Amino acid sequence: GQQLNQSPQSMFIQEGEDVSMNCTSSSIFNTWLWYKQDPGEGPVLLIALYKAGELTSNGRLTAQFGITRKDSFLNISASIPSDVGIYFCAGPYFSGSARQLTFGSGTQLTVLP
């Protein structure tokens, strides 16, 4: 499968601060997905991006599909305690005729009061 490099691996921020994380690949992707996983829970789809250059928001979250199609960024504005969790990027690749998702290693976000 394809490799996605996600950074940073972890972040400690103060409540109210903005956060930015990114995901890069050596291969071109035609879709980027961002998921959030709370401790002990399944990943929840936050934002899906389908076009190079696309900028999509979901509340305080904004994600961008890089114009090279090899990267994507997720920004969280005015962080709050419930933003704590692991954020994963994911992108599809084809294994034979089947479309699969490959996931980044995740960014662990901690929000300090």
Next chain:
Amino acid sequence: DSGVTQTPKHLITATGQRVTLRCSPRSGDLSVYWYQQSLDQGLQFLIQYYNGEERAKGNILERFSAQQFPDLHSELNLSSLELGDSALYFCASSVGDQGEQYFGPGTRLTVT
């Protein structure tokens, strides 16, 4: 709530045993995917079923198998369990075989 359900939530068993994990996809979804998440491995794709047929295989061990039934629920069977099989096992579903995947709450398997 994603609409994907998994049972059981927790499972504790001994080495050498066999367990079955169950997943019900979102209503209308035909694809089911199984993933393993270990502390040091991230989310690893195991296998996908689409409308009852195996669609793709990832890093699934020969000791593991899965199936999807006519009502579209799926079961993941893990046999000859080893300590290293302890992990979170997630099921995800999508409408077609190429759509966005929605994850269930997971089954935490502990092998002692």
